Amino acid sequence: MAPRDRFARGPGRDPSEPREPALVARAGGNARRRVLEALWPVAQSALAAALAWYVAHGLLGHPQPFFAPIAAAISLSTSAIQRSRRIAQMVVGVLLGIAVAEILHAPLGDSAAALGAIVLITMAVALAAGVSFFGDGMMFPNQAVASAVLVVTLHRHGTGAERALDAIIGGATAYVIGVLLFPAEPLKLLRTAEQHVLETLARRLGEVSARLGAGRSTDSGWTLAAGHEIHRQLSALGRARATAHLNVRVAPRRFPRRRAVDAENRRTAQLDLLANAVISLIRSVTPPLGADTPPSPELLNEITVMARALRWLAESDRPWPETVLREAQAVARAAQAHADARGLDREHVTVAILRAVASDLIAVIEPPP
Numbered sequence: 001m002a003p004r005d006r007f008a009r010g011p012g013r014d015p016s017e018p019r020e021p022a023l024v025a026r027a028g029g030n031a032r033r034r035v036l037e038a039l040w041p042v043a044q045s046a047l048a049a050a051l052a053w054y055v056a057h058g059l060l061g062h063p064q065p066f067f068a069p070i071a072a073a074i075s076l077s078t079s080a081i082q083r084s085r086r087i088a089q090m091v092v093g094v095l096l097g098i099a100v101a102e103i104l105h106a107p108l109g110d111s112a113a114a115l116g117a118i119v120l121i122t123m124a125v126a127l128a129a130g131v132s133f134f135g136d137g138m139m140f141p142n143q144a145v146a147s148a149v150l151v152v153t154l155h156r157h158g159t160g161a162e163r164a165l166d167a168i169i170g171g172a173t174a175y176v177i178g179v180l181l182f183p184a185e186p187l188k189l190l191r192t193a194e195q196h197v198l199e200t201l202a203r204r205l206g207e208v209s210a211r212l213g214a215g216r217s218t219d220s221g222w223t224l225a226a227g228h229e230i231h232r233q234l235s236a237l238g239r240a241r242a243t244a245h246l247n248v249r250v251a252p253r254r255f256p257r258r259r260a261v262d263a264e265n266r267r268t269a270q271l272d273l274l275a276n277a278v279i280s281l282i283r284s285v286t287p288p289l290g291a292d293t294p295p296s297p298e299l300l301n302e303i304t305v306m307a308r309a310l311r312w313l314a315e316s317d318r319p320w321p322e323t324v325l326r327e328a329q330a331v332a333r334a335a336q337a338h339a340d341a342r343g344l345d346r347e348h349v350t351v352a353i354l355r356a357v358a359s360d361l362i363a364v365i366e367p368p369p
Contacts, residue, residue: 006347007056007300010269020126021248037192040080041079041080042080044076044177045072045076045077046072046073047174048072048076048174048177048178049072049357050069051072051173051177052065052072052169052170055068055169056165056166062162062165062166065162065169067094067166067167067170068165069169069170069177071090071091071170071281072170072173072174072177074086074139075087075170080243081176081184081189081243082239082242082249082334083178083179084246084247084251085133085136087171087174087179088166090140090171091167091171092134093139093141093142094143094146094147094164094167096144096147097122097147097151098147098164100125100162101122101149101152101160104117107151110134114152115149115152116154118148119145123144123145125144125245126140126141127141127147131235139301147167151163176297179250180253183251183254184244186243186245186247186254187261189240190241190244190268191318192240195314196235196236197237197275198270198310198317199314200229202307202310202356203307203311203313204226204229205278205281205282206227206284206311207226208282208307209300209307209360210304212285213297213304223286226282228278230279234271234272234275237271237272241265244261244264245262245265247261248262271318302338305331306331306332309327309331309332312328
């Protein structure tokens with residue numbers, strides 16, 4: 001069976017409008033997948049919280065070490081992505097908030113106005129100090145201001161020191177559990193994120209092909225939603241790549257995989273270009289570009305074949321089997337050859353994309369009626 005025939009088999013049903021039972025099944029399947037994917041990180045968070053409480057309360061005699069387990073659980077959370085970064089942001093943020101509150105509490109007091117002023121100053125200091133990865137996300141300033149508020153509102157001797165000790169215990173426990181003992185598997189992180197990107201690209205290409213093949217257009221809302229979904233998956237891939245890169249440098253158990261992870265990082269970086277090319281392809285066959293000249297059946301079939309090739313890659317275990325690679329490569333090279341055979345003028349293609357840019361710019365600067 002030829003590669004293109006193999007990918008092209010099956011009826012063409014418009015998947016953009018699933019029936020209600022299909023929607024329920026999809027939502028249930030997605031929920032189940034989220035829980036299963038997060039089960040191991042969640043178990044580690046629970047273990048770290050229990051251990052942090054035991055160390056602070058049972059070994060060190062802290063009477064109410066509530067923040068130690070909170071810090072451990074928050075640092076590890078439900079994802080193995082960027083754990084070492086979250087741990088550093090949490091601990092340093094807490095220490096910064098305690099320092100600012102201890103300095104300002106005595107001269108300003110604990111009135112409502114003083115609390116507001118301390119919160120304002122703490123957030124400003126956290127933003128100013130949020131260089132490098134400390135400025136990524138809200139963990140660092142949130143922990144800083146939460147610590148400052150606790151120091152001011154509890155206003156009893158030793159509150160700052162106790163919270164600082166809790167933060168250090170929780171952070172250290174999270175580091176031992178999440179980075180030293182059970183560091184994230186970097187290759188698995190990369191492959192999971194890559195799979196989600198490929199699944200999204202395959203589904204969106206299949207949807208636009210099915211819609212246009214049935215003589216139905218896609219409105220700007222659908223196209224915008226497709227672009228948003230693709231970019232969300234690319235953002236998740238970027239976080240996975242950053243985590244994998246850091247893990248093989250801070251987690252001793254992952255040091256031997258540095259070369260393999262760096263190679264995978266370079267390869268998966270190409271997914272960004274692939275995804276943006278898919279977005280451009282979707283834009284080129286949907287309004288306003290596709291309104292005057294709908295795509296030919298041959299072109300729609302090629303889009304469908306490409307979507308099924310992407311889906312097959314997404315659904316195959318890694319490393320990809322040789323048969324999957326050969327047939328996906330055959331589909332891609334056939335698409336290249338057909339594009340070259342048509343002898344398309346590059347300027348015409350550029351003009352078409354420029355028209356999409358102009359239409360999008362008009363939509364941005366002109367309010368809707």
